[in-house]
Amino acid sequence: MSTATLTPQQLRAIHTLRRNLYDEETYRDVLRERYGARSTKDLSVSQAADLLDLMAGRPQQNPLPEAGASEHPRRATRKQITFLRVLCGQTGWNADDWMRRVTMRPELLRLEQMTAAECSKCIVAAQRMLNELRKREQA
Secondary structure, eight states, X not given: OOOSBOOHHHHHHHHHHHXXXXXXXXXXXXXXXXXXXXXXXXXXXXXXXXXXXXXXXXXXXXXXXXXXXXXSOOBOOXXXXXXHHHHHHHHTOOHHHHHHHHHTOTTOOSGGGSBHHHHXXXXXXXXXXXXXXXXHHHO
């Protein structure tokens, strides 16, 4: 992995996307869980590129291993799962179906089987869907 720090252009792009996609807590969780970083400025060029791909929803052909990755990545927390269930309830989606669609892992049977990073991704997607539904209702 490259040790060069991210470029100013990457930093601007990440912060722009972050404001539109993540709340502060979710964003910090992604940084910590995926890259072992406390701040965006701690990322290398390759990690920043990976994060931009992740945030833009681009498929990752050679995804970076999560920081401290092992055979058993950290599972989603009870707080994350509860929050996802509430968001899905507000959108009218079944949380388990939502999880399988967003993670693209049809083998998952329960929310508790997700990793924390997968749950964060599902939460962001559910927040987007809820925001879109609210905009449509107001129009």
